[in-house]
Amino acid sequence: MSTTAPLRAVKRAFNFNAGPAALPLPVLERIREELLDYRGTGMSVMELSHRSAEFEAINNAAEQNLRRLLAIPEEYAVIFVQGGGSMQFTMAPMNLCLPGKPVDVLHTGMWTAKAIGELKKGVLHNIAASTEAEKFARLPRREEIKLSPDASYTYICSNNTIEGTQYTELPASAAPLVADMSSDIASRPMDVSKFGLIFAGAQKNLGPSGVTVVIVRKDLAERADKNLPSLLQYRTHIKEKSLYHTPPTFAVYVLSLVTEWIAGEGGLAGMQKRNEAKAKLLYHTIEDSNGFYRCPVEKSSRSLMNVVFRVAGGDEAVEKQFAKDATAASLIGTPGHRSVGGMRISLYNAVGLDAVEALTGFMREFQRTRA
Amino acid sequence: MSTTAPLRAVKRAFNFNAGPAALPLPVLERIREELLDYRGTGMSVMELSHRSAEFEAINNAAEQNLRRLLAIPEEYAVIFVQGGGSMQFTMAPMNLCLPGKPVDVLHTGMWTAKAIGELKKGVLHNIAASTEAEKFARLPRREEIKLSPDASYTYICSNNTIEGTQYTELPASAAPLVADMSSDIASRPMDVSKFGLIFAGAQKNLGPSGVTVVIVRKDLAERADKNLPSLLQYRTHIKEKSLYHTPPTFAVYVLSLVTEWIAGEGGLAGMQKRNEAKAKLLYHTIEDSNGFYRCPVEKSSRSLMNVVFRVAGGDEAVEKQFAKDATAASLIGTPGHRSVGGMRISLYNAVGLDAVEALTGFMREFQRTRA
Numbered sequence A, B: 001m002s003t004t005a006p007l008r009a010v011k012r013a014f015n016f017n018a019g020p021a022a023l024p025l026p027v028l029e030r031i032r033e034e035l036l037d038y039r040g041t042g043m044s045v046m047e048l049s050h051r052s053a054e055f056e057a058i059n060n061a062a063e064q065n066l067r068r069l070l071a072i073p074e075e076y077a078v079i080f081v082q083g084g085g086s087m088q089f090t091m092a093p094m095n096l097c098l099p100g101k102p103v104d105v106l107h108t109g110m111w112t113a114k115a116i117g118e119l120k121k122g123v124l125h126n127i128a129a130s131t132e133a134e135k136f137a138r139l140p141r142r143e144e145i146k147l148s149p150d151a152s153y154t155y156i157c158s159n160n161t162i163e164g165t166q167y168t169e170l171p172a173s174a175a176p177l178v179a180d181m182s183s184d185i186a187s188r189p190m191d192v193s194k195f196g197l198i199f200a201g202a203q204k205n206l207g208p209s210g211v212t213v214v215i216v217r218k219d220l221a222e223r224a225d226k227n228l229p230s231l232l233q234y235r236t237h238i239k240e241k242s243l244y245h246t247p248p249t250f251a252v253y254v255l256s257l258v259t260e261w262i263a264g265e266g267g268l269a270g271m272q273k274r275n276e277a278k279a280k281l282l283y284h285t286i287e288d289s290n291g292f293y294r295c296p297v298e299k300s301s302r303s304l305m306n307v308v309f310r311v312a313g314g315d316e317a318v319e320k321q322f323a324k325d326a327t328a329a330s331l332i333g334t335p336g337h338r339s340v341g342g343m344r345i346s347l348y349n350a351v352g353l354d355a356v357e358a359l360t361g362f363m364r365e366f367q368r369t370r371a
Helices: A025-033 A053-070 A084-096 A108-117 A234-239 A250-265 A267-289 A316-328 A353-369 B025-033 B051-070 B083-098 B111-118 B234-239 B249-264 B267-288 B316-328 B353-370
Strands: A076-081 A105-107 A124-131 A153-157 A178-180 A197-201 A212-217 A306-311 A342-347 B077-083 B105-109 B126-128 B153-157 B177-179 B197-201 B212-217 B305-312 B343-346
Touching: A025 A250, A025 B153, A025 B234, A053 A076, A053 A212, A053 A250, A053 A267, A076 A124, A084 A108, A084 A153, A084 A178, A084 A197, A084 A212, A105 A108, A105 B126, A108 A124, A108 A153, A108 A178, A153 B126, A153 B305, A212 A234, A250 A267, A250 B343, A267 A306, A267 A353, A316 A353, A316 B105, B025 B249, B051 B077, B051 B267, B083 B111, B083 B153, B083 B177, B083 B197, B083 B212, B105 B111, B111 B126, B111 B153, B111 B177, B212 B234, B249 B267, B267 B305, B267 B353, B305 B316, B316 B353
Parallel strands: A105 A124, A105 A153, A153 A178, A178 A197, B105 B126, B105 B153, B153 B177, B177 B197
Antiparallel strands: A076 A212, A197 A212, A306 A342, B077 B212, B197 B212, B305 B343
16 A cells, blocks of 8 residues: 655646635645655545544644734634635624624625625615725725714725725724635734634635635624524634534645745745735836736725736737737736736735746736737 | 655555545545646646636536436536535525425434534424434334425435444435435435435545535525525525635545546446445454444444444443554544444445455454453
């Protein structure tokens, strides 16, 4: 029962996918190295019992890594659940709504629209601000936000992947702030104590798809009716340390490795530096193109994670060619979301500056051959 | 960006875990081979967009492999969701209950107890049979089952992992039969047309944890209130071919490989032959031990998937030693569920006859040194 297989050399692409997205190469190499035998167990991580000491250690490492990286205060629970952000659109109101007290929503794009779609199924809510009239090309200004006096919570999407916007300053809110942080969690230092609940699908900055990180103030998790389905109550997962039922063990394992990698790269301050350098280079290339490339997003709202731009005044044929030529140059995932068109470059933690250098070199060359 | 790392030789354990459980070695080797570069894409499967042609092909292959293996009729949808069997304890009644019409449940162990626990939160239901008085050491007899005249559906757990029981004959039911088939799906040929809904966490016979297979008659999925959370409606996933939101892409990929492996091993008839041979050898070893090993399950109800037994009249110190010595002999996962004690050997598809031969050899030797 011994096995070694020779592995071929591989050529890696530059991956700008919006999620699932690039993972750090050292993490992938580690996964490969221990895929058939997790640290002398004679089993793959996927074959370990979720009740084994080995998996318990992985589960704890994933939680503790996140606690250290994000400096999560003791009064917050960190749990791993399934269903992605979409499930949280249902779980957040189910667990956190108080009778007669609305959810205040800052509407900033397609992902808040999805959350609102679920609230519309019977949850009292209030659109406290919306930039839909400006096609979500910026985030709401402080003076535009009309919060309720008695909200259950205030809801935001901290980074809007499709529209390319990201909060730098959080809205002031007396009610607990709930954030869909799927696309910028762990990309920069942040103050968890400003939030009541943070959730994030792992598949952008933290790991593969299939596991969702929930950081919730423990007292808020106690708001939930105990008659809710067990799996849809945060308290169930808090109590059982994410082991109430069989967790997505492999995804949690990869998350533990990615968070370990982040720590080794300087933690969130290191990520911020890295992410700012990448975004700066790309936005600069856009600004420096004499209008051939154009970012529709107002400068103060621009995302470090997802850079959206149009090519040649939004000429769809040229944009299609851009994506095609980029793919041929091993620059993957450049088209914008199908709902808005244009280009979108996702610059999550695992995307290297070398990838952005390759991309911006390609952009200059693409422009040169068209101009 | 080229990378090759030398891999060390690995020694594989004999894995009798109850789930997550053993995976076929050729599948693990294939995963390892393409981990850094999925078929020339320059990306890991985990890094592919779920909207890419490559992942769409994986998603389709997973579905089509299951359709072929299980001979699933056209009027059934096959979808991949998150949350495991536990989420289905909520989704099944949410989607399939008709007003005023109860769920008939055949109560056969801890997993039906969990399902009943969720029904107790406001779903009309009827315990149509229970073998709790016999400590679930057998399944209900035909004449014991008292079905309602107007049930929304009849609920069973086809294989009870903890108690070691498995249906060979399905209960007759005019109402649609709904089965938690988590621990014996794809382990033997079965007639899908006898069911209204089948669900199964993949982590026993089909892949890793983190993805749940749901096979549902399309007309039944239309019973659901459209005001339910989108993610909790089967129809959402049916309509979007399991791509309504980001799926657990890696888990679906592994499932596609495992189902391909099953097909190559003779399909479900091949699995049945394999599984019967393993179970026969193990039950024979138990029966042949002059009572040193004893299976508490009535013969007609014994499972091919999970073989439970006591050692030395249920002497817990001896059973603990058994598990300890087994682990030392690379026989992993022999203790019974913590709620019942004793031993439990899980013989899912990927467990080889060689593993059972090693185990039964160990059992005879363990008995010899104690007798």
